[in-house]
Amino acid sequence: MIGRVLQYTVLFIATLFFLLPVYLVIVTAFKEPSAITLSSTWQLPQVWYWESFTQAWTAFAPKLQNSFFLTITATILSALLGSLNGYVLAKWKFPGANIVFPLMLFGMFIPYQAVLIPLFQFVREIGLGGSLWGLILVHVVYGLPITTLIFRNYYAEIPDEMIEAGRIDGAGFFGIYSRIVFPLSVPGFVVVIIWQFTQIWNEFLFAVTLVSSPANQPITVALAQLAGGEAVKWNLPMAGALLAALPTLLVYIFLGRYFIRGLLAGSVKG
Amino acid sequence: MRWFNNKDTLYGFLVILPSLVLLGIFVYGFIFQTFYTSLTDWGKDPAQALSANPQIRFIGFENYRELFTGLVDSRFRQDLVNTFFFTVFFILGCLVVGLGLAIVLDRSPRGEGFFRTVFLFPMSLSFIVTGTIWRWMLQPEGGVNQLPTLVGLPKGEFAWLTSREQIWQVSWNDLPFITALVVSAVLIFIAVSAFRGGERRRGYIASGSAALLLLWAFTLGRSLQPLPYDEPHGFNLAFIGIILAAVWQMSGYTMALYLAGLRGIPEELREAARVDGASEWQLYQRVIFPLLAPITLSAMIILGHISLKIFDLIFAMAGADNAPTDVPALLMYLTTFRANQIAKGAAIGMILLLLVAAVIVPYLYSQLKSEVRR
Numbered sequence: 001m002i003g004r005v006l007q008y009t010v011l012f013i014a015t016l017f018f019l020l021p022v023y024l025v026i027v028t029a030f031k032e033p034s035a036i037t038l039s040s041t042w043q044l045p046q047v048w049y050w051e052s053f054t055q056a057w058t059a060f061a062p063k064l065q066n067s068f069f070l071t072i073t074a075t076i077l078s079a080l081l082g083s084l085n086g087y088v089l090a091k092w093k094f095p096g097a098n099i100v101f102p103l104m105l106f107g108m109f110i111p112y113q114a115v116l117i118p119l120f121q122f123v124r125e126i127g128l129g130g131s132l133w134g135l136i137l138v139h140v141v142y143g144l145p146i147t148t149l150i151f152r153n154y155y156a157e158i159p160d161e162m163i164e165a166g167r168i169d170g171a172g173f174f175g176i177y178s179r180i181v182f183p184l185s186v187p188g189f190v191v192v193i194i195w196q197f198t199q200i201w202n203e204f205l206f207a208v209t210l211v212s213s214p215a216n217q218p219i220t221v222a223l224a225q226l227a228g229g230e231a232v233k234w235n236l237p238m239a240g241a242l243l244a245a246l247p248t249l250l251v252y253i254f255l256g257r258y259f260i261r262g263l264l265a266g267s268v269k270g
Numbered sequence: 271m272r273w274f275n276n277k278d279t280l281y282g283f284l285v286i287l288p289s290l291v292l293l294g295i296f297v298y299g300f301i302f303q304t305f306y307t308s309l310t311d312w313g314k315d316p317a318q319a320l321s322a323n324p325q326i327r328f329i330g331f332e333n334y335r336e337l338f339t340g341l342v343d344s345r346f347r348q349d350l351v352n353t354f355f356f357t358v359f360f361i362l363g364c365l366v367v368g369l370g371l372a373i374v375l376d377r378s379p380r381g382e383g384f385f386r387t388v389f390l391f392p393m394s395l396s397f398i399v400t401g402t403i404w405r406w407m408l409q410p411e412g413g414v415n416q417l418p419t420l421v422g423l424p425k426g427e428f429a430w431l432t433s434r435e436q437i438w439q440v441s442w443n444d445l446p447f448i449t450a451l452v453v454s455a456v457l458i459f460i461a462v463s464a465f466r467g468g469e470r471r472r473g474y475i476a477s478g479s480a481a482l483l484l485l486w487a488f489t490l491g492r493s494l495q496p497l498p499y500d501e502p503h504g505f506n507l508a509f510i511g512i513i514l515a516a517v518w519q520m521s522g523y524t525m526a527l528y529l530a531g532l533r534g535i536p537e538e539l540r541e542a543a544r545v546d547g548a549s550e551w552q553l554y555q556r557v558i559f560p561l562l563a564p565i566t567l568s569a570m571i572i573l574g575h576i577s578l579k580i581f582d583l584i585f586a587m588a589g590a591d592n593a594p595t596d597v598p599a600l601l602m603y604l605t606t607f608r609a610n611q612i613a614k615g616a617a618i619g620m621i622l623l624l625l626v627a628a629v630i631v632p633y634l635y636s637q638l639k640s641e642v643r644r
Contacts, residue, residue, distance in 0.1 A: 003550075010374050011385055014367075018388050018518065021403050024413050028406065038411040042420055085286050092282030100290060102634050107297040109630040111579045113602040114623035115300035117307055117616055122300075141296045144289050173281040202396030204582035209607060220398040224586050227402040234406050241402045245395050252394035256387060259394065260526055 025238045029053070033233035049235070056239035062215070063222040064243065067201055070132050070218055074139035075196040079189055081140070082147020086188075087181055089148065090155035091163055092173065101152075108145035112205055123210055130212040138210065139200050146199075147192050150265045154188040155181060187258075194255055195262030198248045219244045301623065308333055308616035313609075333617035339496040346618065347442055349598045351503040353625075356513060356597065357577040363517035364573055365566060368524025373554075375525070376532040386529075390522035397519065401586025404515035405431070408587075430511040431588045431595060439504035443495045450487035454480045508594035512587055516580070524569050531565045532558070571633045575626050598622050 028036060029052050031045040088094070089101055112119075119138065128134030158181065166176040204220045211217055217225075223244050227237035252259050311329045318324035337346045371389055375382055392400060407413040408430040415426035440448065457480035464473035535558060543553045581599040588595040590604055598618050606615030 007374050007377060007379055010370065011379060014371055014374075015385065015388055018392065020413075021407060021518070024407060025403050038416065039419075041413050041416045081289055085289050088282040088286045092279050094279050094283040094286075098638075102638055103298075104290070104293055105634055106627075106630065107293050109575055109626060109634075110297060110301070111599060111619070111622040111626050113579075113581075113599055113615075113619040114304050115296065116304075116602075116619065117606060117612060118300040118303040119296070138296075141292045144293055148289070167278075173278040173285075198394055202398070204396065204398050204585065205603075208585075209603070220396050220582070223402060224398050224582075227405060227586065228589055237402050238406065241399045245399045248394045248396070249391065252391060253387070256390070260390070263393065263523060263526060264530065 025241060028234050029238040029242055031235055033235055036234055052235040052239040053243075056236055056243055059226070059236075060219060060222060060240055060243050063217050063219045066132060066216055067219040068247075070135055070139070071197055071200045074136045074143065074200050075193055077136070078140045078143035078147050078196055079192045081144060082192060083151050083182070083185060083189070084177070085144065085148040086151025086153075086155050087177055089152045090158075091160070091176075091181075104145050105149060106145075107142065108149075112142070116205075116209060120209060130210070130216060132211070132216050135206060135210055135218070138206050139203070143196055143199070146265075147196065150192050150195070150262065151185075151188055153265065154185070154191075158184060190255070190258045191262045191265065194251055194258050195265075197251060198259070198262075201248050304616045304619050307613055308620050310613045312613040313611040313615075314613065329613075333614050334621075337614070337617060337621070344442075344501055345593065345596065346598065346601060347501070348503050348506075349596050349601050352506060352509060352595070353578060353580075353597050355505040356509055356516075356580065357574055359509075359513045360516050360520075360577045361570055361573045363513060364521045364524045365569060367517060367521035368569070369528050369562075371521070371525045372528035372532055375529055386525075389525055392519040393522045395519065397580075397582040398586045400515055400519045401583045404511065404518070405587045408511040408515075429508075431508050431592065433506070433508045434594055435507040436502075436504040437507065439502040441500040441502055442497055443500060446494050446496070447487055447491045450483050450491050454483045454487070457483065506594045508588070508592070512584060512595055515587060516577070516583060519583075520573065520576070524573070527565050527569050528562060531562050535561055568633070571629055574629050578622065578625050578629070 024041070027042075027044055030048050030050075032047060032049045032051075035046060035049070089097055123129050123134040123138065126134075128137065162180055163176055166180050171179060202220065203218075204224065207218045207221045208224070211221065214222075223237070223240050226240055309328055309330055310326045311332075312318065312324070312326045315325070318326065337343045371385075375385060379385070409415075410429050410432065411425075412430075414430070415428065417426070419425045457476045461473045461476035461480065464470075464476060539557060540553060543557050548556065579599055580597060581603070584592075584595055584597060584600055590600055590608075599622060602615050602618040602622065605611045605618060
């Protein structure tokens, strides 16, 4: 009995800890700027003020568009490449594959500060400086380790007998991929796409260093700038934060199971 | 190609080759280039900024020497100390909260799915979003400080992100000595557990290194003075708010790891312990926690490398220029892209890389080794 009480007390306190910030964001976003006073921080708005969202939407719609374009393109490219790489590493181990794989994986753990200076120069030299395509290239390349890892672990579960059967039927490397492996890959793709979508949407360091012109800014950079300004009224950053959070939040709420699988795959063995 | 046993393996190699080349350049090539840059004076000479073809000279490890012992770079040294405390408390917070929630959820309360969703949703947010939210909550007169007034208590007075208070101060000159002591303590612990587990060789190596390190610490280490004066560094209380926000965001991750681990423990094992008369607490202490130890280790490593790299959360919460909440990852950005001290920024990037590699390389090695053995 005491155990039960304790259990639900812990759950209640934890829920407060996790949801109170959400409550505060929502009520602040719906308050008139003049109604945001310190003593009434926790109270519901007297008048529900939708203006914050129309303002935030006007400011952020182009940035959201940038983020969608960047995220979707880079996610699809890195997922496709990861699928092919994972297929090779799981089923066609070439000599040296066991050395190459950890070297690839290391790439997903490095602090990007250790590559940022040459990367910045490189992207500028190939003429993609400041553009979204430069950012897409960077996200595809640094996304390769995790997408390759997830697909490799996923394809390792496909029995070798199926590959062997394909070979006996006369299919080669590409035939086996397109007729046997790829059709079985849907759950793998869902995990990888959700993971990459979340990561790239939320990313900040590359976005803030590689994209110079405000017109190409992804949403995270725009939000950080808006909230970082000193003179802001807090209803606007809060509405902006909600807009920036919504896409990944919806993905999480509707496809949470796959999201968690990607999360656990990050600890290598999966 | 006789190295490839058939044509298909060759195709496989050719398919993966572009990715390997790209990663080779973007990871290893660029790391090497950063390392080289860190050995130059790029950004030190004002004339370089003005000329189209700047003269960049090789100066060896001068940038590193300045960072650790130079007069102007005391901010970097404080940043290292900041990262250390942030890492320790962030990992501790995530482990405790995550384990607690996992244990409660493992006992299948009503509404388990709802609670799981609530505890994990911050993981799907950007650190920028989290930072923006908590920046607002932690304003000196903001939501968190107003919280006690809801139940009739006086409001909180803590300045959170802008606090300049520092506790647990240690002189930078004492750090080599203290580090040696701590590392020796860890080595002795490893040695003791190795001897207990019957791994003699490992025990001898660990205890031998501990003895050597202690010898060094009490002879040379005590007299090694990086700075000619005492420079105190400590735990900035402004980090408490950042730790709070980071735990809010990431403890769902440890919860998910622990919950998966707990669900993997067969019910028979718990039953057997109960039949043997173990109390609920003994069951956890003797049976369940030891089984969760490998998960704790991986969680520590994954969280540790995240916390060493933490950048966006602090950028959004406290701004890039808030000195009390600075970390090397942020300082690298400021040094390189704001102050144009490119070589010094590169040196900070390399130091970060070394710190992360020290955590990640052994982890990757052991993970992949055990995979081969399987």
